[in-house]
Amino acid sequence: MSGATRIERRFADLKAKGRAGLVTFLTAGDPDPRVSAEILKGLPAAGADLIELGMPFSDPMADGPAIQNSSLRALAAGMTLEKTLRLVADFRRGDDATPIILMGYFNPIYAFGVERFLAAARKAGVDGLIIVDLPPEEEADLCLPARKAGLNFIFLTAPTTDDVRLPRVLERASGFVYYVSITGITGTASASVANIGAAMARLRRHTDLPIAVGFGIKTAAQAAEVAAVADAAVVGSALVNCLAANLNAAGVAEPGLVTAVLGMVSELAGGVAAGRVREDAR
């Protein structure tokens, strides 16, 4: 796998072990940059196989209240895109294997400057990007330059993405495919396992890329069910809610916050590990 990206190496590794991966989402700088860095450093040991790190944005239209509030907390604590990249660079000094995918909306990157951002992201050790409001139709803005810069650009697919559209989306995808399992915002409803299974079968007719499933996975049991049919399960709002539950009335982290969040990651990782242990990962 020489020349492979961290994301590709990690999925190859998971496949070799015959299990699915756990992708954890938290917002960079939530509830403040120091605690956020501490959580981030603890994630791999707690069982996160890939890390999705949210770039805080004031108007996250595709996210629910849990993630919007996490963004607002981070922004109130002075988080910026520059500091998010610094967070990744600090993490990289201790961990050169766990992929980090930045997730967010386009405007903060556009304001930062696309070329400048891509160079800084690569230098910091970012592996991939998920930009919610950049569909294939607007690929010139960031998808194409990111690919040129050697970053994986991960596209979302949804239940509404039909068979005509799917190839258009997938031909631009790299790293892995993120399947949004419900039509809705983050942190709300959960899809049925049967629906997810059918969607996986449909996606696999169109791509060989690993498929991660997100939106609506809240418990270890749900993570296990998803891991049985997908290559990775993504958990975001449930972790963000766990974090928020460990803030005091003023929004400041209680002493047990980091332990609580990492504890939940361990539980979810247990679920994912139990979900699929078999010879042929496909």
Next chain:
Amino acid sequence: MDKPNTYRGGPNEHGHFGIYGGRYVAETLMPLILEVERAYEAAKADPTFAAEMDGYFKTYVGRPSPLYFAERMTAEFGGARIYLKREDLNHTGAHKINNCVGQALLARRMGKRRIIAETGAGQHGVATATVCALFNLPCVVYMGKTDIERQAPNVFRMKMLGAEVRPVTSGSATLKDAMNEALRDWVANVEDTYYLIGTTAGPHPYPSMVRDFQSVIGEEVRQQMREAEGRLPDTLLACIGGGSNSMGLFHPFLDEPTVRIVAVEAAGEGIATGKHAASLAAGRPGVLHGNRTYLLQDADGQIEEAHSVSAGLDYPGIGPEHAWLHDVGRVEYVSITDAEAVAAFHQCTRLEGIIPALESAHAVAHAVKLAPTLGPDNLLVVNMSGRGDKDLDTIARLEGTTL
């Protein structure tokens, strides 16, 4: 920037006006946005759609709206001959109804059974609730909590019409947050729901579709001015928040080189105070709510709150076609403060017996400044985009009284 052959040719097939516009939405919505685009293209090509819309315009909305020669304002301000395009006389009291009739007919053609909308001042919400009553479609309107408080009569009106008004408390609890919530609703209910956007913003095809439905304003002005004065107007003035009444007036004249076109942004308490809604004067290009356009934002690309005495102008962005017309220099964009708009509100009311919406009062306020600089043969049209009934509470509060 090169001068294009026509200012009316946009957007291109990707929905771009220059670098502006586009379709910046989550994948879940993309197939639906493409479906709206296909349905609109088909409707445009179908003469029965235009005939249907025309019928409702004439017998339900009350079109054509008059073009009124404002004799006393003309005498008082001096200079140009001032005409008012009376969109305030439309059913529901503003230009918003034009677009709502068009989009509701489109939603019906698409077989969508549920309508959602966002509203700032409430005029778009009232117009949406009205067409939903007319076509028997369930309707949910998202409205910022702040706006609900300052636009109580319109909230009551929407409820009377059968709409559910959902208060939005996130962010600044105004129009931009209501738009976020409407997009969230749409993502969750793509199967049966149509999102009726009220201004020339949002993902393609909305900016051009809303413009097309509102262009009836400018088309009528062309004909009415010919009847009144035997020629085209010389100057057009309209207020601009998202930009639908202005685009409706301007678009049919964009390729007329003799027509000077001026749009008026809300300067709130003054551009220098930071409390304003002037996206072109003080914003810079960015991406929000499905399109690239000028936005009020901080150095890190976080969206800033807009401020205007007029809830309808209180939006941190502007339609993408306006952003383009600004860059190519075809339309002049100026700004008027809250205080100037309120003064013009009173002038218009006392001089002409017409109580303008605070939005429209911004355009009137610029006419107060501009008219005296123009010659007596200059034909100046001010778009009276809506009537001021909804703003009486706001005005009363400013004067220290209650109704």
